[in-house]
Amino acid sequence: xxxxxxxxxxxxxxxxxxxxxxxxxxxxxxxxxxxxxxxxxxxxxxxxxxxxxxxxxxxxxxxxxxxxxxxxxxxxxxxxxxxxxxxxxxxxxxxxxxxxxxxxxxxxxxxxxxxxxxxxxxxxxxxxxxxxxxxxxxxxxxxxxxxxxxxxxxxxxxxxxxxxxxxxxxxxxxxxxxxxxxxxxxxxxxxxxxxxxxxxxxxxxxxxxxxxxxxxxxxxxxxxxxxxxxxxxxxxxxxxxxxxxxxxxxxxxxxxxxxxx
Amino acid sequence: xxxxxxxxxxxxxxxxxxxxxxxxxxxxxxxxxxxxxxxxxxxxxxxxxxxxxxxxxxxxxxxxxxxxxxxxxxxxxxxxxxxxxxxxxxxxxxxxxxxxxxxxxxxxxxxxxxxxxxxxxxxxxxxxxxxxxxxxxxxxxxxxxxxxxxxxxxxxxxxxxxxxxxxxxxxxxxxxxxxxxxxxxxxxxxxxxxxxxxxxxxxxxxxxxxxxxxxxxxxxxxxxxxxxxxxxxxxxxxxxxxxxxxxxxxxxxxxxxxxxxxxxxxxxxxxxxxxxxxxxxxxxxxxxxxxxxxxxxxxxxxxxxxxxxxxxxxxxxxxxxxxxxxxxxxxxxxxxxxxxxxxxxxxxxxxxxxxxxxxxxxxxxxxxxxxxxxxxxxxxxxxxxxxxxxxxxxxxxxxxxxxxxxxxxxxxxxxxxxxxxxxxxxxxxxxxxxxxxxxxxxxxxxxxxxxxxxxxxxxxxxxxxxxxxxxxxxxxxxxxx
Numbered sequence: 001x002x003x004x005x006x007x008x009x010x011x012x013x014x015x016x017x018x019x020x021x022x023x024x025x026x027x028x029x030x031x032x033x034x035x036x037x038x039x040x041x042x043x044x045x046x047x048x049x050x051x052x053x054x055x056x057x058x059x060x061x062x063x064x065x066x067x068x069x070x071x072x073x074x075x076x077x078x079x080x081x082x083x084x085x086x087x088x089x090x091x092x093x094x095x096x097x098x099x100x101x102x103x104x105x106x107x108x109x110x111x112x113x114x115x116x117x118x119x120x121x122x123x124x125x126x127x128x129x130x131x132x133x134x135x136x137x138x139x140x141x142x143x144x145x146x147x148x149x150x151x152x153x154x155x156x157x158x159x160x161x162x163x164x165x166x167x168x169x170x171x172x173x174x175x176x177x178x179x180x181x182x183x184x185x186x187x188x189x190x191x192x193x194x195x196x197x198x199x200x201x202x203x204x205x206x207x208x209x210x211x212x213x214x215x216x217x218x219x220x221x222x223x224x225x226x227x228x229x230x231x232x233x234x235x236x237x238x239x240x241x242x243x244x245x246x247x248x249x250x251x252x253x254x255x256x257x258x259x260x261x
Numbered sequence: 262x263x264x265x266x267x268x269x270x271x272x273x274x275x276x277x278x279x280x281x282x283x284x285x286x287x288x289x290x291x292x293x294x295x296x297x298x299x300x301x302x303x304x305x306x307x308x309x310x311x312x313x314x315x316x317x318x319x320x321x322x323x324x325x326x327x328x329x330x331x332x333x334x335x336x337x338x339x340x341x342x343x344x345x346x347x348x349x350x351x352x353x354x355x356x357x358x359x360x361x362x363x364x365x366x367x368x369x370x371x372x373x374x375x376x377x378x379x380x381x382x383x384x385x386x387x388x389x390x391x392x393x394x395x396x397x398x399x400x401x402x403x404x405x406x407x408x409x410x411x412x413x414x415x416x417x418x419x420x421x422x423x424x425x426x427x428x429x430x431x432x433x434x435x436x437x438x439x440x441x442x443x444x445x446x447x448x449x450x451x452x453x454x455x456x457x458x459x460x461x462x463x464x465x466x467x468x469x470x471x472x473x474x475x476x477x478x479x480x481x482x483x484x485x486x487x488x489x490x491x492x493x494x495x496x497x498x499x500x501x502x503x504x505x506x507x508x509x510x511x512x513x514x515x516x517x518x519x520x521x522x523x524x525x526x527x528x529x530x531x532x533x534x535x536x537x538x539x540x541x542x543x544x545x546x547x548x549x550x551x552x553x554x555x556x557x558x559x560x561x562x563x564x565x566x567x568x569x570x571x572x573x574x575x576x577x578x579x580x581x582x583x584x585x586x587x588x589x590x591x592x593x594x595x596x597x598x599x600x601x602x603x604x605x606x607x608x609x610x611x612x613x614x615x616x617x618x619x620x621x622x623x624x625x626x627x628x629x630x631x632x633x634x635x636x637x638x639x640x641x642x643x644x645x646x647x648x649x650x651x652x653x654x655x656x657x658x659x660x661x662x663x664x665x666x667x668x669x670x671x672x673x674x675x676x677x678x679x680x681x682x683x684x685x686x687x688x689x690x691x692x693x694x695x696x697x698x699x700x701x702x703x704x705x706x707x708x709x710x711x712x713x714x715x716x717x718x719x720x721x722x723x724x725x726x727x728x729x730x731x732x733x734x735x736x737x738x739x740x741x742x
Contacts, residue, residue, distance in 0.1 A: 060347035060681040069678035088676065097524045103436040104418045105428065122428070124418055125341070125411015126436055127351035131671065132523045136349055136679040140411065143340035176340040177411030246675055249524060 025226030035085035042215030094252030185210035329694030350683035355409035368545020369395030544659035547652030554649035576642030627658025
């Protein structure tokens with residue numbers, strides 16, 4: 001008798017059983033990445049990410065949902081790039097270590113979209129999810145950077161913040177004390193799905209992209225359905241160069257890195 | 262009180278020094294004094310407050326007001342950025358303090374419950390002092406957990422309260438288990454502190470006037486000392502002594518699971534449960550030694566109750582615990598190292614030669630080497646101030662151990678780009694605040710409730726007799742329990 005293993009059930013913790021295949025995914029070509037940080041800037045604009053300032057950023061409190069990791073050899077000034085650039089964001093794990101550890105269910109899994117969600121309103125800030133994330137992809141709101149008094153202007157005796165005008169209305173502005181992370185621009189996914197639904201069709205491959213993929217000048221980031229074999233992201237992921245990050249931890253990441261050729 | 266004058270602090274020599282070497286009266290159990298007199302001694306130890314007491318009390322109150330309440334309020338108002346936590350050390354000293362205080366609280370239960378169950382006679386005069394450490398330590402541990410939360414005002418969401426959206430807490434989360442375990446432990450240990458206290462409260466009620474009489478009358482629950490009341494009390498205490506032991510083991514195991522369940526190099530270790538329990542006992546024993554030393558030299562008549570024999574017994578326990586601790590730490594590190602996992606390897610190199618390596622070596626020195634080296638010597642065990650210093654060093658070492666496990670180990674992870682060293686900021690003040698609050702609680706308690714379980718000492722003295730078997734003098738116990 002042949003045993004079949006249902007990956008939807010095996011390896012899951014309790015009720016958090018998830019599909020191994022996933023739905024949305026990304027491929028990042030490290031051969032093409034130039035480390036220009038356009039994705040980082042675009043992501044910050046799209047998702048209302050706080051600018052933490054020089055001092056806090058230097059101390060390790062950047063809140064970027066995507067970061068470009070640089071790897072080098074030697075010490076300044078004799079530095080040699082070794083390993084290149086590696087954009088790192090939430091890998092939207094199918095078997096996410098961050099999910100079971102939250103005491104208040106602020107980190108549930110979306111069955112519909114196969115993404116890891118973060119419910120800002122529910123988060124009480126234990127930061128266990130961030131500790132348990134092997135990719136260090138989560139960032140915490142250490143303070144209300146948006147409303148720091150020194151960032152505002154006094155206009156007629158009232159403190160106004162000009163930068164608030166560039167907030168994306170589709171995305172929440174998070175307050176201090178809550179965790180946040182990359183959502184694969186779920187607001188764009190929903191917008192595309194709504195549009196497709198109103199036109200009576202499926203979402204087409206390449207119809208939309210998250211901010212990072214849209215901004216990448218080298219087209220290193222591809223986004224789409226990884227459960228559709230003919231989508232561009234599936235083709236790129238399966239062309240032979242694809243590796244998953246920390247795959248041995250069995251987190252089932254949805255992001256495939258294409259190693260240097 | 263002319264009878265008692267020879268026990269006053271003015272008399273420099275401790276009581277047991279007056280006896281010859283083989284005189285059984287150097288042991289508390291063989292040096293009985295009349296019950297009424299002993300009761301008076303304990304009452305007097307509560308009432309005798311000098312200006313030094315109030316001075317220390319005042320300093321601690323100021324420290325608590327500034328370093329605990331003001332600093333915490335400031336942090337709640339400003340946000341966690343005033344603390345030193347960052348990526349990758351999302352957890353910092355707050356959880357170090359939590360683990361440390363839960364560790365301190367373990368000795369209370371261990372000394373009181375396990376030694377009571379096994380009828381170790383030396384426990385009698387200091388069970389209460391140890392149990393108070395449990396309760397007050399757990400208060401600090403609880404406060405430290407809440408300090409650490411990003412939005413502490415919403416922490417009640419961790420409790421399964423009915424709500425309109427039918428949101429439940431996540432029982433898969435080790436933090437949830439932690440909350441349940443610590444709550445159980447607080448309730449259990451407080452009841453376990455209270456039960457043996459009832460006869461002493463009744464004794465104090467019969468010997469005081471004014472507001473104290475009202476205070477003791479309410480707390481003593483009308484205990485009169487009838488045979489039936491004693492029988493019920495013994496049944497209840499026996500029940501709690503057995504029930505609190507598994508709770509004690511589970512609490513620190515579950516605290517260790519906060520770390521061991523996580524997918525991190527250095528944390529994901531199956532030995533963490535017993536390792537943490539032993540570590541807790543290690544720091545707790547050291548803390549008991551310090552508390553007994555302070556009690557003996559600052560409180561009236563305590564040199565009658567707390568003697569060299571007790572420090573000696575405690576020293577032997579400390580040595581045994583330190584052996585076991587060494588076994589666990591060896592077990593943990595050798596397996597991590599032999600496994601050869603790259604991230605773990607990085608972590609071990611970081612501990613060995615990184616900027617925090619001094620802490621790692623001090624931990625080994627204070628927790629293992631020094632107890633190993635000195636506690637063999639009876640002279641060290643029997644000299645209270647030496648044992649208190651060993652206890653203090655063990656506590657420093659155990660604090661370093663928790664500091665290494667939490668922020669230092671968090672520094673190294675699977676993503677080398679994010680490695681960063683944690684620096685405590687406001688945490689230092691809050692740590693001072695929790696220590697001050699613990700001491701303040703303890704000082705207040707020392708004036709309000711008898712720190713010596715009088716009835717237990719009297720029971721022991723009644724049970725002990727010297728008998729002659731042949732030419733030998735043998736101490737015998739007729740078992741009451």
